[in-house]
Amino acid sequence: MIQRPRRLRGNALLRKMVRETRVDKSSLVYPIFVREGRNIQEEIPTMPGQYRYTIDKMPGKLEELKKAGVDSVIFFGIPEEKDEAGSGAYAENGIVQKALREAKRQFGEDLYLITDVCMCEYTSHGHCGVLKGHEVDNDPTLKLLARTALSHAQAGADMVAPSDMMDGRVLAIRNELDEKGYTQVPIMSYAVKYASGFYGPFRDAAGSAPSFGDRKSYQMDFHNRKEGIKEALTDVEEGADLLIIKPALAYQDMIREVADLVEIPVAAYSVSGEYAMVKAGAQLGYVEEDRMIAEMAVGAFRAGASVYITYFAEETARLMDAGVIG
Numbered sequence: 477m478i479q480r481p482r483r484l485r486g487n488a489l490l491r492k493m494v495r496e497t498r499v500d501k502s503s504l505v506y507p508i509f510v511r512e513g514r515n516i517q518e519e520i521p522t523m524p525g526q527y528r529y530t531i532d533k534m535p536g537k538l539e540e541l542k543k544a545g546v547d548s549v550i551f552f553g554i555p556e557e558k559d560e561a562g563s564g565a566y567a568e569n570g571i572v573q574k575a576l577r578e579a580k581r582q583f584g585e586d587l588y589l590i591t592d593v594c595m596c597e598y599t600s601h602g603h604c605g606v607l608k609g610h611e612v613d614n615d616p617t618l619k620l621l622a623r624t625a626l627s628h629a630q631a632g633a634d635m636v637a638p639s640d641m642m643d644g645r646v647l648a649i650r651n652e653l654d655e656k657g658y659t660q661v662p663i664m665s666y667a668v669k670y671a672s673g674f675y676g677p678f679r680d681a682a683g684s685a686p687s688f689g690d691r692k693s694y695q696m697d698f699h700n701r702k703e704g705i706k707e708a709l710t711d712v713e714e715g716a717d718l719l720i721i722k723p724a725l726a727y728q729d730m731i732r733e734v735a736d737l738v739e740i741p742v743a744a745y746s747v748s749g750e751y752a753m754v755k756a757g758a759q760l761g762y763v764e765e766d767r768m769i770a771e772m773a774v775g776a777f778r779a780g781a782s783v784y785i786t787y788f789a790e791e792t793a794r795l796m797d798a799g800v801i802g
């Protein structure tokens with residue numbers, strides 16, 4: 477008998493009927509940049525269509541997301557001042573803490589608020605922790621990360637997402653949250669996070685490029701697979717509730733492996749460079765933006781992600797509405 481896989485491709489309704497990967501908007505998370513000041517919405521030069529919002533401007537964007545069917549956001553803060561110890565990260569009146577209070581006040585339970593927990597946007601040197609000489613000092617950094625996560629929870633964060641890649645941070649944060657009564661706040665850890673050129677535009681957006689050296693002593697070498705699995709398993713053991721694989725596009729093998737291996741949900745983060753690449757290509761007329769967005773999103777889900785963090789969240793939702801993906 478001749479096998480005829482093409483029999484399933486000739487009819488549009490049938491193609492849809494037999495789709496293996498089904499996606500919906502509830503899986504989407506939008507990263508939002510908040511900054512100090514008033515009445516400012518400034519475009520990020522390397523991420524056309526993405527902005528830094530002051531807190532008075534932020535609700536308009538959140539409203540727009542909700543209208544599009546995107547109910548979850550992850551906050552990134554851009555403080556006015558940075559210092560050696562990144563104190564803006566855990567300040568009661570830090571930018572993310574203020575944004576959380578305002579978002580909770582205006583949207584209550586209608587929006588799910590996640591925060592990125594890291595030091596690099598707040599340290600004068602741009603590294604993800606406090607320094608000893610030219611090295612990030614792991615253990616003292618854990619205390620500050622735990623303090624940051626707690627301050628986010630106190631300000632209304634529904635979930636915290638540590639992205640620093642220090643050893644032991646999930647446990648340190650879990651202990652701190654539990655001790656202070658935030659036992660119900662889940663931790664979504666950036667477990668498999670590679671040292672990547674794809675973060676370039678984010679570092680422009682947040683002004684968080686390291687002032688010397690790089691992040692290779694704490695973020696992962698992109699040649700490594702087993703190391704990623706080890707990171708994932710360690711974070712599960714320490715009490716992570718969800719794991720992030722990041723970037724998404726060049727790391728779909730890791731999404732698949734980790735999703736198959738662990739018993740908790742996996743999120744794929746399509747990072748700033750992925751966004752910038754699509755935007756630039758589309759502006760030059762080299763690629764079709766919507767088709768790229770669709771394939772990147774479905775690729776992450778097909779690989780096993782159940783959550784997809786993307787600057788294209790609204791566009792992805794629109795493509796789902798239009799039935800292009802879904």
Ligand code: PBG
Pocket residue numbers: 592594596604639640674675676677678679746747748749
């Ligand atoms: C903070 C952090 C970064 C990203 C998320 N959290 C930057 C980095 O590690 O340099 C990157 C996100 C993106 O590129 O979209 N550590």
